[in-house]
Amino acid sequence: MTETVLEVKNLCKTFIKDGVETEAVRNVSFELSAGEILGVAGESGSGKSTLSRLCMGLLRPDSGEIYVCGEKLGKSSIKNLRPKIQMVFQNPADTFNPAYSVGSGLIGAGRDLGLEKQECREKISELLKTTGLAESVLKRRPKELSGGQLQRLAIVRALLCGPRVLIADEAVSSLDVSVSANIINLLSDLRESLGIAILFISHDLAVIGHISDRVGVMYKGELVEIGDTEKVLGSPKHEYTKRLLDARL
Numbered sequence: 001m002t003e004t005v006l007e008v009k010n011l012c013k014t015f016i017k018d019g020v021e022t023e024a025v026r027n028v029s030f031e032l033s034a035g036e037i038l039g040v041a042g043e044s045g046s047g048k049s050t051l052s053r054l055c056m057g058l059l060r061p062d063s064g065e066i067y068v069c070g071e072k073l074g075k076s077s078i079k080n081l082r083p084k085i086q087m088v089f090q091n092p093a094d095t096f097n098p099a100y101s102v103g104s105g106l107i108g109a110g111r112d113l114g115l116e117k118q119e120c121r122e123k124i125s126e127l128l129k130t131t132g133l134a135e136s137v138l139k140r141r142p143k144e145l146s147g148g149q150l151q152r153l154a155i156v157r158a159l160l161c162g163p164r165v166l167i168a169d170e171a172v173s174s175l176d177v178s179v180s181a182n183i184i185n186l187l188s189d190l191r192e193s194l195g196i197a198i199l200f201i202s203h204d205l206a207v208i209g210h211i212s213d214r215v216g217v218m219y220k221g222e223l224v225e226i227g228d229t230e231k232v233l234g235s236p237k238h239e240y241t242k243r244l245l246d247a248r249l
């Protein structure tokens with residue numbers, strides 16, 4: 001039986017700003033298995049990033065539960081669970097402090113996650129090879145690197161402590177098409193070689209269709225449809241998914 005590495009149950013999050021309530025995530029439930037890629041699609045404002053921040057423990061839900069590798073995510077467990085679930089963001093430049101070399105940024109990140117300095121160095125070297133980067137990039141500052149190189153380094157950073165789940169929130173959206181395709185292939189390879197599960201969030205259905213085993217569609221905070229990629233994109237059940245697919249043509 002495949003292990004469930006991320007389970008979300010009846011998750012709800014409402015924001016109140018200037019007296020206006022936004023139900024950003026409404027009663028969302030799903031499971032992610034080890035080594036599975038689940039794509040999450042949906043228009044801007046549908047709650048995708050709120051969902052990812054909740055899963056990372058960066059936001060607290062109003063109600064509902066999140067389990068990472070079977071353990072409930074909460075105040076007391078977050079430190080233990082942090083190495084198991086990591087995230088790659090849209091803008092790779094935000095991942096690293098502009099004042100320092102990316103090498104020292106990576107060592108700092110590894111140390112924060114409880115790795116010894118030497119362990120960090122060895123892990124970084126290994127992951128540079130996995131992600132197709134030369135050791136020489138480590139001496140550079142973020143502004144001396146391309147968006148594609150930086151996103152690979154952000155992936156190195158996310159993988160330092162051997163997570164079981166990687167959340168990629170619009171991780172290729174700021175990159176041009178060929179660089180984006182390379183990063184998508186890299187994520188696919190990582191799933192194969194490391195057995196890591198990926199929650200792949202994107203507004204781009206073509207990209208989602210290419211990389212995902214299953215697809216979930218969010219609409220106004222709700223997960224309105226979830227299923228195998230061919231089924232959801234080939235014969236969508238929900239009206240909104242149909243509209244999303246039509247808009248792509």
Ligand SMILES: Nc1ncnc2c1ncn2[C@@H]1O[C@H](COP(=O)(O)OP(=O)(O)OP(=O)(O)O)[C@@H](O)[C@H]1O
Pocket residue numbers: 015016017022023024042043044045046047048049050051203
């Ligand atoms: N901190 C916040 N305070 C108030 N409202 C928020 C906050 N964060 C998100 N929202 C609102 O919650 C809703 C969902 O936002 P979210 O960022 O999750 O959408 P998204 O699907 O990631 O959109 P995009 O595709 O543009 O990234 C939006 O209406 C947004 O304005």
Ligand SMILES: [Mg+2]
Pocket residue numbers: 048049050170
């Ligand atoms: Mg977002």
